[in-house]
Amino acid sequence: xxxxxxxxxxxxxxxxxxxxxxxxxxxxxxxxxxxxxxxxxxxxxxxxxxxxxxxxxxxxxxxxxxxxxxxxxxxxxxxxxxxxxxxxxxxxxxxxxxxxxxxxxxxxxxxxxxxxxxxxxxxxxxxxxxxxxxxxxxxxxxxxxxxxxxxxxxxxxxxxxxxxxxxxxxxxxxx
Amino acid sequence: xxxxxxxxxxxxxxxxxxxxxxxxxxxxxxxxxxxxxxxxxxxxxxxxxxxxxxxxxxxxxxxxxxxxxxxxxxxxxxxxxxxxxxxxxxxxxxxxxxxxxxxxxxxxxxxxxxxxxxxxxxxxxxxxxxxxxxx
Numbered sequence: 001x002x003x004x005x006x007x008x009x010x011x012x013x014x015x016x017x018x019x020x021x022x023x024x025x026x027x028x029x030x031x032x033x034x035x036x037x038x039x040x041x042x043x044x045x046x047x048x049x050x051x052x053x054x055x056x057x058x059x060x061x062x063x064x065x066x067x068x069x070x071x072x073x074x075x076x077x078x079x080x081x082x083x084x085x086x087x088x089x090x091x092x093x094x095x096x097x098x099x100x101x102x103x104x105x106x107x108x109x110x111x112x113x114x115x116x117x118x119x120x121x122x123x124x125x126x127x128x129x130x131x132x133x134x135x136x137x138x139x140x141x142x143x144x145x146x147x148x149x150x151x152x153x154x155x156x157x158x159x160x161x162x163x164x165x166x167x168x169x170x171x172x173x174x175x
Numbered sequence: 176x177x178x179x180x181x182x183x184x185x186x187x188x189x190x191x192x193x194x195x196x197x198x199x200x201x202x203x204x205x206x207x208x209x210x211x212x213x214x215x216x217x218x219x220x221x222x223x224x225x226x227x228x229x230x231x232x233x234x235x236x237x238x239x240x241x242x243x244x245x246x247x248x249x250x251x252x253x254x255x256x257x258x259x260x261x262x263x264x265x266x267x268x269x270x271x272x273x274x275x276x277x278x279x280x281x282x283x284x285x286x287x288x289x290x291x292x293x294x295x296x297x298x299x300x301x302x303x304x305x306x307x308x309x310x
Contacts, residue, residue, distance in 0.1 A: 013184045017191060024195045031206050038213045042258050045216040047223075143252060151230065153252075166255040168227040170234070 043162035046134050051127045055112045056154065056167055058125070062102050062114075063152045063169035065093040075142070075150070079103060080117065086139050089152060109135045133159045143168050214289070217259060221282045221291035224249060224256050228280050229295055232266070237299045240268045240276055247280070259284040274299040 009017075046052050076090040077083065082103045084090045089104040100118035112127040112135070137157035142150040151170035158164045182190075227249035235243055247264045256262055262284035269277045279294040 008181060009184070009187070013187065016184065017187055020188070020191050020195065024199065027199070028202055031202060035206055035209050038210070042213055042216045042220075045212075045219055047219045048215075162258070163254055166223060166227065166253045168230045168249060168253075170230045 043160075043164035044133070044158035046131065046156055046158070046164045049131060049134070051112075051130050052134060052165075055114075055127050055130070056165070058114060059089075059104055059152075059154065060167070060169050062091060062093055062104070064172050066091045066171040067094040067099060068092070068171070076101065080115075080122075082115070086141065089140050091152075104140075106135055106138045106140070111135070134165075137161075137164075217284070217289065218291060220255055220259060221284070222293070224253070224282060225280050225291060225293035227253065227255075228266075229293060232278055232280070232295065232297070237276070237297055240278060240297060243268065247282075256282070256284075263287070271296070 047056075075084050076092065079090050079101050080103070082088050082090055082105060087105070087107040091102050092099045093102055094100075095118060097119055100116050103113075103115040103117075105113040105115065109132045110128065110130055112130050114125040114127075116123045116125075134156050137155075137159075139155045139157075141153050141155070143153040144150055151168055154165065154167045154169065155163060156165035224247065228247045231248040232240075232243070243266050245263075245265045247266075250256060250264070259282070262282055265281045265283075267279045267281070269279070271277050276297045276299075277294060278297055279292060281290060281292045283290050
């Protein structure tokens with residue numbers, strides 16, 4: 001026969017406590033599982049990174065200002081050792097002093113480099129501390145607009161291959 | 176007897192209630208923060224798509240803007256909005272005054288509960304025969 005002065009809890013007490021705790025755990029697991037589903041669905045938000053935002057804003061302005069000298073292609077194949085490709089963009093933009101050549105280089109992990117050449121002067125702007133998966137997943141390509149010069153498309157995938165940045169940039173019309 | 180060791184059911188329940196309340200509210204705050212971050216990410220995706228579409232609409236001929244349709248041209252080349260599926264897009268063209276049109280692009284997702292909108296003004300600068308205009 002059970003005596004009231006025994007230490008410990010009754011079966012009823014344990015069951016009630018476990019039920020409450022189990023309910024709480026079920027709610028907690030349900031909520032975290034939902035959170036995980038959301039996380040898997042969406043790409044990493046690179047646009048939260050201030051350096052990436054600066055890079056895109058500056059690149060957008062360069063492409064907007066891009067000028068195509070008559071009879072020349074918009075994209076220069078190579079300049080000062082840089083070669084136009086999926087990690088490098090070489091364009092010419094207009095200034096008061098004439099045309100300047102601008103190179104955007106994404107080839108070094110964690111760094112985005114903008115090098116401009118104007119009347120023999122080389123100027124470099126570097127964005128450091130860019131996430132390395134941004135550098136690795138960046139891809140630059142041309143995008144076609146009907147009746148227009150090619151635009152620039154800057155894409156970046158996160159570590160899981162999800163498309164996080166897809167920016168279409170287009171030069172301003174000068175004709 | 177009151178000098179027994181251990182806790183009574185009421186004490187255990189009260190303690191559990193307090194612990195549950197503290198942990199649940201912390202978890203709720205964490206999840207709410209996460210949810211808002213996710214919503215911000217969705218909005219970023221939507222505005223990227225809107226900005227891309229604006230590039231296409233900037234180049235569409237002024238005279239044929241009304242026939243542009245609700246489908247985003249940029250989404251033919253981009254998979255950016257896939258995480259928002261199912262979503263809907265709309266392009267509304269409104270003649271503000273002679274030679275000026277207001278073009279509004281809208282994306283709706285999450286059962287049409289969430290919305291991102293971007294508008295641009297197009298001015299008739301004279302479309303060229305080859306499809307070029309100044310804007």
